[in-house]
Amino acid sequence: MLTTVGDLLRDITAKDRGVHYAVLLNGDGQRISSCTFMETVLNKDFQLVINDVTHNVRSFGQGPSHEHVSGVDDVKYMVRLLHAALTLPQRQHAKHSELLMKQEELKEQLKPLETVKVQMAKDAHSKASMLGWVGLAYLSLQGGFLGYLTWYVFEWDTMEPVTYFITYTTSMIFFAYYMLTRQDFACPDVRDRQFLHFFYRSASSEV
Structure with missing residues (x-):
């Protein structure tokens, strides 16, 4: 059975008690229904809003069809996209800190x-x-x-x-x-x- 938007949001709130609000928005900023399959969502760019933080998720392109994708493959595909989106700010912050340190070294x-x-x-x-x-x-x-x-x-x-x-x-x-x-x-x-x-x-x- 394929994962829906509601399943994903329930998993997020269950895994992290600090999450009080989670919602998925499409490219136009409209809320995506909880009954929508994640396979459909992942075919286009979307936004994951957790509390007051908005994460922009870029699609890897047209995803596999509903007829040939198993629930496990769909979850793996979704996790890969979300992991890239959620870890991007941390990587950018780490890179920014590294560049600041190099800048200070060069100034010295x-x-x-x-x-x-x-x-x-x-x-x-x-x-x-x-x-x-x-x-x-x-x-x-x-x-x-x-x-x-x-x-x-x-x-x-x-x-x-x-x-x-x-x-x-x-x-x-x-x-x-x-x-x-x-x-x-x-x-x-x-x-x-x-x-x-x-x-x-x-x-x-x-x-």
Whole structure:
């Protein structure tokens, strides 16, 4: 005689006194009649609700026909499906705990490298900032020197071609920067580029 839904639910409540409520739902969330054969239920995905916990059970496909399946085979087939569904949360929890432990181990192993990374980032940031200050100092000295030559040494008619060539050379430098980097000469981009340059150069020396 084939097992029915009612037989299964009675067995569950009889085996575990902690189960106060058990019901089977179909894929649409509708309750399955207790008179329904488990063979019919197992042909499609269904839900087993025990107390307040819902277990999703996936069917292995079209099951054996009613005419050729014995009660024992039906129970074995049902137990295999339910065992897979009921033990899946425990396996997932165990795997999750294992992955968390491995994550903590990797964090401990990476701590020294993180410390080195932070220090290299600080050094690279300092060097990039220093390079910016050096550029500002150079432009200030250049402007002061040209002003000195214009007002105290030479006349403007003499210095005008000099300033033209300086401006033209500076434009060539900016254009060369664009050709090499494919980026406009914007101060934030230049600073970030220099930071990465110093950082990777420091990282290469640590390897």
